[in-house]
Amino acid sequence: MRVGILQTNPIIGDFDYNLRSILTGYEQASKEGAVFVVAAPSSLMGVPIKNLGKNRDFLQLAEVALKHLASRVGSIPLLVDTFCLKENGEVARQLVVLRNGQIQQSYFALQKGIGGLLPDFRLIDPGSTFLLKEGDITPIDLILEMSPTPWFKGVEKERLNSLRKLAGEKACCPVIAPNVVGGADGYVFFGESVVITAEGKIKAIGKAFEEQIIMFDFAAVPSVPENLEGGVCESERLYRALTMGIRDFVHKTGFKKVVLGLSGGIDSAVVAVLAADALGPENVLCVSIPSRYTTRASVEDAKTLASNLGVRLEIIPLEPLYSAWEQTLGPLFVNCKPDITEENVQARLRAVILMSLSNKFGYLLLNTGNKSEIATGYCTLYGDSCGALSVIGDLYKTEVYTFAQWINSQRLVIPESILTKAPSAELRPGQTDQETLPPYESLDSILRLWLEEGFTIDEIVQLGYQREMVLDVTNRVIRAAFKRKQGPPVIRVSWHGLGFASDLPVSQKLNI
Incomplete structure (x- = not known):
């Protein structure tokens, strides 16, 4: 199963720019044979949105952008997150599956994920996140960790250790953890979107501090990618x-x-x-x-x-x-x-x-x-x-x-x-x-x-x-x-x- 991850650099509130970035990446990943495509967390809205997440005008613009994005998506599913107003008037972060020009499914976030900046999609026990399944297959097939993670000294090792533990010890299934890149309001998001196997090994990892489309195949033999940048010093x-x-x-x-x-x-x-x-x-x-x-x-x-x-x-x-x-x-x-x-x-x-x-x-x-x-x-x-x-x-x-x-x-x-x-x-x-x-x-x-x-x-x-x-x-x-x-x-x-x-x-x- 070939999957595409869109590691983009969004601009807070610039929905037109963010839409173009997502669609360009989606189209390229589709051409390269992706079965489904995941946009990195906050790719549509930007991050950190702070109190804009409670602003109704902002949320309405986000809803319009999401519908426009959905209208451009074909038969290959695209997963993207956004904030929305629920029927009870509460503001919630949601993950949506777009396919064939419409919103096919949506999931609401419950608690904070590994990145810690936004509520995450934890739909079962505390060790998991949004679950992408094919039909009603059990046990869990895949965990999608959708937490935008900023760069701090030593964060790469800490994040990888947490994801490995999540994949190999708690859930015993693969984990996909996309991440955005770019600076905003003092935070700098470093990318390195990563895929971890059920054994806790790195299947694929994106570049640091660069936009990228990461393509990987679950059927391929896992190997430590060259772009882990192990030789890059902290300075x-x-x-x-x-x-x-x-x-x-x-x-x-x-x-x-x-x-x-x-x-x-x-x-x-x-x-x-x-x-x-x-x-x-x-x-x-x-x-x-x-x-x-x-x-x-x-x-x-x-x-x-x-x-x-x-x-x-x-x-x-x-x-x-x-x-x-x-x-x-x-x-x-x-x-x-x-x-x-x-x-x-x-x-x-x-x-x-x-x-x-x-x-x-x-x-x-x-x-x-x-x-x-x-x-x-x-x-x-x-x-x-x-x-x-x-x-x-x-x-x-x-x-x-x-x-x-x-x-x-x-x-x-x-x-x-x-x-x-x-x-x-x-x-x-x-x-x-x-x-x-x-x-x-x-x-x-x-x-x-x-x-x-x-x-x-x-x-x-x-x-x-x-x-x-x-x-x-x-x-x-x-x-x-x-x-x-x-x-x-x-x-x-x-x-x-x-x-x-x-x-x-x-x-x-x-x-x-």
């Missing part, structure tokens, strides 16, 4: 996830070009590389905005990087705006010592410049902050925290350095001086990040333990960290809740993101 998968996340977010929101501030530091350097690779250097505008505290070396590093990437670089001095601010507010600040006010206004004036370029030329502004800064609030609200998309906001600072070194191992593009100099926001003479924060190796370890692994402060101290340092870090995370609430969407590449830190209340007086 390369991270690179593919982040570039796809940028490219799809930009294009799916109607933009073509991006702008970002290029400080000469490691974070903006990595984001610039990713943006140039994702969109093409001709679609990236980098802006260096040196202040009276910016070193000449930082400006030169920005120039070298921009030249290496082939992107356009504009150098706009901050001094005229900063001097005007000093003159405007100077009379009110008489006898006041310089403090964080003067530092924050530099970041906010830079944001004014970047947003002005964004508005005037229609460029999407990319945020360059990392997870360590976002977690602890080491950023300026409405300053360097602004932007439409946070590219590396789910990478700790130490991970950014490791990733940058991997980038340079592929091609030498980031100047060595950016990798070796002490990180600094350059908001006052001789400033370094470590004047305010613990060393990033310690900071990131404490953040992981407290935010992701659930360690208590006492348990972290027992591992050898100074209590004063641990308390400083955890209280920074608590106090910075108001900043995280107002930040841009982050491309998620870890299981936890910022974990419970993203859900901390703003109006609280907790001091651990």
